[in-house]
Amino acid sequence: MKSMKVNLDKRVASSYDICIGYDVLDRIGLLIAKHMPALHYIVITDVNVSAIYGMKLLGRLREMALPADMIEFPAGEDAKSIGTTVAIVERLIKLGADRKSALLALGGGVVGDVTGFIASTFMRSIPYIQIPTTLVAQVDSSIGGKTAIDLPEGKNLLGTFYQPKGVFIDVKFLDTLPEEEMNSGLAEAIKYGVIDSVEVFDFLERNIEAIKERDRDLLEEMIGNACRIKKGIVEIDEKEMGMRRVLNFGHTIGHAIEAESNFTISHGAAVSIGMVAAARISEGMHDFPRRDRERIEHLLESAGLSCRIPQTITTDGIMTRLRADKKKEGDRIHFVLLKKMGMPFINGGVPEAVLRETVEEMKK
Ligand SMILES: NC(=O)c1ccc[n+]([C@@H]2O[C@H](COP(=O)([O-])OP(=O)(O)OC[C@H]3O[C@@H](n4cnc5c(N)ncnc54)[C@H](O)[C@@H]3O)[C@@H](O)[C@H]2O)c1
Structure with a gap:
């Protein structure tokens, strides 16, 4: 052990x-x-x-x-x-x-x-x-x-x-564990690679198929990587005053989609879509490389997760939920965005037009 x-x-x-x-x-x-x-x-x-x-x-x-x-x-x-x-x-x-x-x-x-x-x-x-x-x-x-x-x-x-x-x-x-529950956990495991470690992301890319087959050694390694990254962040910011917020990568739009679907979209699937949205906003606003955004989407798809917003969910519905979040947070929505793989930062000023455009793009 x-x-x-x-x-x-x-x-x-x-x-x-x-x-x-x-x-x-x-x-x-x-x-x-x-x-x-x-x-x-x-x-x-x-x-x-x-x-x-x-x-x-x-x-x-x-x-x-x-x-x-x-x-x-x-x-x-x-x-x-x-x-x-x-x-x-x-x-x-x-x-x-x-x-x-x-x-x-x-x-x-x-x-x-x-x-x-x-x-x-x-x-x-x-x-x-x-x-x-x-x-x-x-x-x-x-x-x-x-x-x-x-x-x-x-x-x-x-x-x-x-x-x-x-x-x-x-x-x-x-x-x-049922497959859908497994996929929810995979979304979080992939998140750690994106926000903290290119090596962990590479490891997941190389091994996602065997992990999906529940290879026990690879699962153990993946869980160990995730625990190490999360504990490192918690050690620095136990009470979520600052850095711990990067763990919410993908969760802002993810929560809006989860709630807007009346919880018919699972938390993991919603976080997956939210991570893609955050990567796309990062690409448009902060030169996050397109190639890396595509890698994220590909890995999530290989894990059995969704990268698209279902047509049944309206852009207005998502925007209304994001605006409600904004009120709670002092009139700014704090998005976790990316400069590079493994380099997240908090951005409090994503314009509404950019959010709307990203959501629309992801419904095609
Ligand atoms: N405290 C935190 O930092 C934190 C972080 C992320 C999520 N959460 C919370 O975690 C909750 C979601 O957790 P979850 O995804 O584990 O859901 P869950 O606890 O509801 O478990 C999902 C389902 O799997 C079943 N299950 C559990 N272990 C099983 C096993 N080994 N084999 C077969 N079935 C099994 C459960 O009975 C349940 O039906 C949410 O309430 C969320 O808010 C908390």
């Missing part, structure tokens, strides 16, 4: 390890006991993950004589709610959880975000560990300590920055 340390602000207590391996669920029990000693472990998971891996993890913990219980909740973004949060907290209290207990987030980004949020607030905070089971969670959401739940008024409106005690990644979890 490979590991790397997330070093936060010289506060040793809040630094933690990310460990990555294949078929390492057995070892995860030991790692948990080592990294997060507690009197009571509670696995939090969703019903899908529980059915495949929940009892296995619980069994391992109990074999090691670690007192452990499990709480499951419905799968999907709709469950990332206040209702779910309160229901989990009520179960925690019934199970006798207290400040000497610790939580284990076993699942995708939804489980990770909800569990992290509860861990940061239950009895004024208890420790937790991330055991991510989707590619999105393994390359992105489990690292960096952002936690959140949704409100009827919007996504991620209640949340905290609260770092886990460790992130333990078993690449074997991906064996059972």
Whole structure:
């Protein structure tokens, strides 16, 4: 198993390890006991993950004589709610959880975000560990300590920055992950290459077909690359005051498209389209090389992701959503654009006409 340390602000207590391996669920029990000693472990998971891996993890913990219980909740973004949060907290209290207990987030980004949020607030905070089971969670959401739940008024409106005690990644979890969920994670993995590392981008270009076939060594390498890049950015800007915002590359137009499609376009597909839009704006406004923009589009297509905006989504609809974002951000939309591959920057002044033209172009 490979590991790397997330070093936060010289506060040793809040630094933690990310460990990555294949078929390492057995070892995860030991790692948990080592990294997060507690009197009571509670696995939090969703019903899908529980059915495949929940009892296995619980069994391992109990074999090691670690007192452990499990709480499951419905799968999907709709469950990332206040209702779910309160229901989990009520179960925690019934199970006798207290400040000497610790939580284990076993699942995708939804489980990770909800569990992290509860861990940061239950009895004024208890420790937790991330055991991510989707590619999105393994390359992105489990690292960096952002936690959140949704409100009827919007996504991620209640949340905290609260770092886990460790992130333990078993690449074997991906064996059972549906293709569409895999593609969402690939969009994020490609993003890291574009914003941070030409080498990582080249690696993905060379290996995308085998990665799509779920070659375990290549998946492990890709996830390791992503974790290394994300941890490096989080180490510099834990609370997203500046540099961490480059991780939102592709997300501004992506979010508008996702919402405008009434969430029929998946987050990964929308981010993919958003990355293409950002690359095209960069080409028009900042001399980002056309050849590199084409490489990005080609890699996303090879990964099974979309580079075009469906005709059913109106340009006006996207523009209205972008304008609403602009109001929230003090009358400027902050786009992450590119000077070169691996060289992103924040631009607060993309003219509306350029946005409109880019969206129209991408509908052809
Ligand atoms: N905190 C952060 O920094 C951060 C970053 C990115 C995304 N997010 C959040 O993450 C969420 C999306 O996460 P996600 O894409 O992992 O979605 P998800 O958690 O909803 O998981 C997707 C689906 O895959 C299933 N699943 C999970 N692991 C599986 C496995 N190994 N085999 C089979 N099925 C499995 C789940 O039950 C679910 O149905 C969003 O709420 C988003 O806001 C947070």
